[in-house]
Amino acid sequence: MDITWIIGHILAVGIGVSLGLLGGGGSILAVPILVYVMGRSPREAIAASLFIVGVVSLIGLIPHAKAGHVSLKLALTFAPAAMVGAYAGARLVELPFISDTIQLVAFGIVMFLASILMIRKKRDAAPPQAASHIAPKSPSLGKVLLIPLEGLFVGVITGFVGVGGGFAIIPALVLLGGTPMKEAIGTSLLIIALKSATAFWGYLGQVSLDWSIILSFTLAASLGTYGGAVLSRRIDASHLQKAFGYFVLAVSIFVLIQR
Numbered sequence: 001m002d003i004t005w006i007i008g009h010i011l012a013v014g015i016g017v018s019l020g021l022l023g024g025g026g027s028i029l030a031v032p033i034l035v036y037v038m039g040r041s042p043r044e045a046i047a048a049s050l051f052i053v054g055v056v057s058l059i060g061l062i063p064h065a066k067a068g069h070v071s072l073k074l075a076l077t078f079a080p081a082a083m084v085g086a087y088a089g090a091r092l093v094e095l096p097f098i099s100d101t102i103q104l105v106a107f108g109i110v111m112f113l114a115s116i117l118m119i120r121k122k123r124d125a126a127p128p129q130a131a132s133h134i135a136p137k138s139p140s141l142g143k144v145l146l147i148p149l150e151g152l153f154v155g156v157i158t159g160f161v162g163v164g165g166g167f168a169i170i171p172a173l174v175l176l177g178g179t180p181m182k183e184a185i186g187t188s189l190l191i192i193a194l195k196s197a198t199a200f201w202g203y204l205g206q207v208s209l210d211w212s213i214i215l216s217f218t219l220a221a222s223l224g225t226y227g228g229a230v231l232s233r234r235i236d237a238s239h240l241q242k243a244f245g246y247f248v249l250a251v252s253i254f255v256l257i258q259r
Helices: 003-022 026-037 042-066 072-092 100-120 141-161 166-176 181-203 211-232 238-258
Strands: none
Touching: 003 026, 003 042, 003 181, 003 211, 003 238, 026 042, 026 100, 026 211, 026 238, 042 100, 042 181, 042 211, 072 141, 072 166, 072 181, 100 141, 100 166, 100 238, 141 166, 141 181, 166 181
């Protein structure tokens, strides 16, 4: 067991903490760790991250579900289109002109855009929480129809560059679905798990996978996601979103410079 293996798995715990606490950011961390620390090819790293983040999101979902912070109705509105898009995005990489470099540059660009969204997001983006006896305002029909369209778009991105898309799913659930932030985070984990599964299915047969690394990373990240989910009950994730955004911005610049 060398130092690189140890560092990679310590960082893998951070993948889980990000998913459990913020409802996203796992793939944004997983792909660079697998490529630049563990020495995997970009395509293999993307496929592996889909499995890791999918399983870890499912595990991290448990405490959120127990706390009642998962909306099955919104998940069923968003997830089917996202799953179709994720599988399609994974199959797109079979096109002859799509190289590892193109995928990694696309990944870096998505990271950069995600970081800007995280940094600029206002804390008051979520609907204000009224008194407990007042029912939350239902989203309009137009907003409800936009949810699966965004799901399809985010799904394609997931399949093509391996990004789970929590940074886009959560604002969609909050702004379009009218759901509170904590519920959006929990629901996001369910959606990420479902579309990561279909995207990973799309990669099977395209790349050779090192299952020893995939399973050990999944275990390390699972430990982190449970801790992140527990912390989410005590910490307002919006306070950490901006700091995480600056970190993602730095990593995105590193990825783009490297290519």
